[in-house]
């Protein structure tokens with residue numbers, strides 16, 4: 001079968017690219033290995049900027065007060081406008097899939113891509129020829145592997161999904177306990193995602209730390225609670241390789257700093273779509289995402305090797321963030 005664009009992976013990155021391309025007359029297919037679109041291990045936290053892509057009505061909870069807990073104290077920061085939202089990934093997947101379908105894209109589930117070549121991919125023994133290929137297939141991308149790109153900054157996120165309802169969104173910044181990343185409590189309508197993340201190479205002890213925190217501090221019966229985990233890729237090495245493009249996690253655009261990756265997937269999906277439509281397109285939004293990714297990467301690398309400095313900055317940061325303009329600048333211009 002002949003396509004202008006074959007997209008491997010039906011996550012936010014792949015579906016956004018499909019929508020843009022199909023809307024502009026390209027013959028597009030999304031090949032998704034899973035039976036259901038959007039069934040992804042994720043805490044479902046969205047920073048404000050995602051509202052450019054995702055209607056507010058799709059979100060479950062909104063937060064302007066955010067709790068930060070360091071090894072010394074608990075601070076509640078009050079943001080001017082809502083700081084973040086939570087969304088169910090299944091609902092987000094349905095929404096993005098409907099948009100892509102309405103635009104005219106073909107979506108094929110239960111279609112795991114097992115072979116990639118310069119002009120076709122194979123899924124379930126069927127050959128799909130392409131002019132352009134987009135690898136939107138997440139942290140263990142087969143398209144990225146075909147391109148021979150190393151993935152050295154692979155992260156791991158693990159979490160419990162508890163029916164215990166928490167009121168506040170919480171970020172726990174305690175390097176002795178949780179390592180250089182943070183631990184999260186993300187409340188949804190009828191469940192709460194509670195987890196921690198870190199770079200795979202330094203992830204020993206992560207599960208023990210999560211279990212200890214959930215059991216002893218949060219009083220969760222972990223034996224009766226759903227546990228899940230997944231990888232993240234933060235090793236960005238470019239997005240365009242002749243007629244093959246990478247977006248989102250496959251491109252390594254997930255934040256090394258926070259594990260946030262939905263926004264980067266949506267932006268890169270949109271911008272790659274536009275770049276395929278017009279090779280002269282300058283992709284300004286993706287440039288911004290890449291620039292921010294590189295800054296965050298440098299900060300995260302420095303902090304990872306200096307846990308004491310890391311903790312000191314977390315402690316001083318939560319003090320400084322009480323000052324409105326510092327808080328808004330750091331959170332909305334640098335960190336997110």
Ligand SMILES: Cc1cc2nc3c(=O)[nH]c(=O)nc-3n(C[C@H](O)[C@H](O)[C@H](O)COP(=O)(O)OP(=O)(O)OC[C@H]3O[C@@H](n4cnc5c(N)ncnc54)[C@H](O)[C@@H]3O)c2cc1C
Pocket residue numbers: 008009010011012013014031032033034038040041042043044045046111112113114136137138139140141142156157158159195229230231232247248249250254259260261262263265
């Ligand atoms: C525990 C955890 C918590 C997280 N919490 C947040 C959060 O709160 N906020 C946030 O912004 N980000 C979060 N993330 C990161 C976020 O989930 C990802 O960055 C985001 O989903 C990336 O989107 P994507 O479209 O690039 O890839 P994905 O969403 O991973 O989609 C890739 C798709 O490709 C499919 N696929 C893979 N291989 C193949 C193949 N060979 N053939 C066909 N299909 C294939 C997969 O089934 C999947 O559907 C979290 C991640 C983890 C692990």
